[in-house]
Amino acid sequence: MYDDILIPTDGSETIDETLAHALPIAEDNDATVHGLYVVDSRITAAASDETGPDLEQSLEEEGRDAVATVTDRASERDLETAGDVRKGTPSKTILEYADERGIDLIVIGTRGKSAREKVTSLGSVSERVVDNASIPVFVVRDAGRTA
Template identity: 55%
Template sequence: MYDAILVPTDGSEGVDRTLDHAIEMARNHGATVHALYVVDRRFELAADEDREELIAQLTDRGEDAVAAVAERAGEAGLDVVTDVREGVPYKTILGYADEAGIDVIAMGTHGRTGRDRLAHLGSVTDRVVENATVPVFVVNIGDAD
């Protein structure tokens, strides 16, 4: 049923909780884990002289983030594909899912409630859930960070 599972990562500790579930799903289905980090296009707001350095720093952070996912999934004996892309996070995640033939997206969300939840409407996870053409498995990572 699931041959390819996408785990978008931001490199935070909360991704570990999501990855626990994604690894279990991948084991159960013999699936490949895809780790994706999106360098958010907000870097375009940086001053021209700072932009290249900022992009390089964010790309390095992304490489570390997908490597951490790959290491955990590899230790579990799973096949892994990693990618770091620039773009609008939710659009890039959805585009990658379509391109790579992803069967399910596993991602975390912070455990926001009340006023804090309202302040974060439009989060990446919310937008992926609203627009995905494949199932999205959402793990409440609460205050893991």
């Protein structure tokens, strides 16, 4: 049923819970697991000319680490993996990636904002993905969430 499953990540700890749901689905379907981190272009565009390049480099490094968490955990279960770090608006870039790669299911966590995103309060990426996706989206709610 699902050949390719996309797991977007922002590098936060909510990925553990998201993977706990996504990886069994991938195993049951012998699906390829795609990890994706989006460097939010709105954050880098707001940075000064002096700090922008360092910020972008830092976010790209964070992204590579975050994607490696997804692909490493999937590889431990002998699943095929793909990973990417892209620049753009997170929800739009997630949906573009899904379309380009023929993704069958997106598994995304809620309330997974990184420290930088908490400062800027850019809104709910998962909500925008759900609202605009043409494929199934499995939303994993953060167990630590109180509201």
